[in-house]
Amino acid sequence: MRQLFRLFQILLLTIGLVASHTAPGQSGKGLVWKITGKGLKEPSYLFGTYHLLTNSYLNEISQVKQSLAKTKGVVVEAVIDSSKLQSMAMMAIMPDKKISGMISPEEAKLVSAELEALMGVNLAAVDQLKPSSVIVLMTVLYAQKLNAMILKKYPGQPMDVHLATVAKRDLKTVTPLETIEQQMDLLYNHFPLEEQARQLVIFVKQKEISEQSQAKLLEIYLEHDLEKLYRYADSLPKDMGNSDFLLKDRNEAWMKTLPGLMAKESQFIAVGALHLAGPDGLISLLQKQGYTVTPVN
Template sequence: MKTLSFLFLFVSTAAFPQSLLWKVSGNGLKKPSYLFGTYHILKDSYLNQNPKIKSAYEGAEGVVVETEIDSSAMLSMAMRGLMLDKSLDKLLSASDYKLVADEFKKGTGYDLGLFNQMKPIVTATMLSLAYVQKQSDTLSSFTGLPLDLYFASDGRKRQKTVNALETMEEQMTFLFDHDPVEKQAQQLVEMVKEKDDMHDMSKSVTELYLKQDLQGMWKMNEKTGNSFGNMTYLLDERNLNWMKRLPGLMASRPTFVAVGALHLPGPKGLIELLKKEGYTVEPL
């Protein structure tokens, strides 16, 4: 379940505004910046029906995204995803391995044996993506580039200053190396056994995002996080790291910050962390 939340890799109150776009001002900023919560697999034609988001992005002089693809680091990242001295069929019982293999084949079309020496979190992420894509016809109606990639590539075309909050290596370290592979393997089995809940969540997260319902996404994350293990390192720890960079980036120029939607809400979300630093953060 943590891998699905990673797609959004997303203080809840009854009156929490329904908005994915927030204006950041004050605390010495000469011009406001904007904070936008993305859905990593949503395509950029989504912006055509959201003129406020598009206007905030186009008016900004800088763009900040979570990370950018570094072709020179691709081999290193691929190696980081490998288990050189272990394999999934040895980490799981024969019955659990067959359970996962059958579901993986059904969901992705691939034989699990091809990924036997990949860390289980990689397999879980692939399966999570398959669930999301198959459960929501709405996603297929959007075209173009994934939102995060669009902001980075189009930003450069528009001669905006583009910065990343973390390197590919830092991001993959959070995903691949935080938990031992034994724990990852058991979480993979748990995810498959709870696949009906996964299917329901896959549909719900898309619906909540398109409603711009941050409160709903946060509540779902709290519920699933408690059921499927602690995933605070994917959100809270990275938010704290990002706050070491964001103030300086926003002070240098009006900036459009695009990060996964689940990084915005919650007591350790970017909205609250920015407010604690003295910024005024308002929904648009």
């Protein structure tokens, strides 16, 4: 169980890595966007993060530091409360079911072999984890494995954690759009357990796509090209269920909160880059509400 809690820690800021199926839009290049108009007294800024990159990479995006300095508040997807880590980890556990009981013996062997190769543990070690949590964990490990050289180049805190830390240090307000519990509920309870098990088998059978996609997504992110990022994401297989609940639905929910926050004071809004582009992305949704959204060059 202690090992599971340790592994769980790397899941907390990675929800964006598994939300990779959405339509592309005309958002163009740039990770930092300026929001003006519609009566805003001061501009706010929107920044697309990559959850496995750290604060040291921010040194290569001068627009982040410049824009952050101009704002009075920071908005992030969620703020981690380390004291709740164990209780949150329990949300990923099935007390009365096992993955091996929801898939065939042949599928169990396939999944177990991939877990052995990737993590050094067999299916029995994670058998009572909800299948979706295993998918998330494997996605993160694929991303770390395929991008090891790049990620090693940028040590430090995850972007989201660093930005919240800097905001608190500078006495800025820090506003989470969601709680970690809400994020865990989305990941682990949206689909029925049997459907999650089916998705896990598909995920393992398509492991080459999973591996390649994580490498490609980071490669494109480093180009700061949101349109290209979404065009690629939209080309990936979509046989693991609709992902609107991870992107579209959350964006719409956030849009009920962001206008009020920006009207109150200037905000630096940092969310996963996959949330920015496309017809249902935050850039488009803000523009539809009458804001002017332009890249910061």
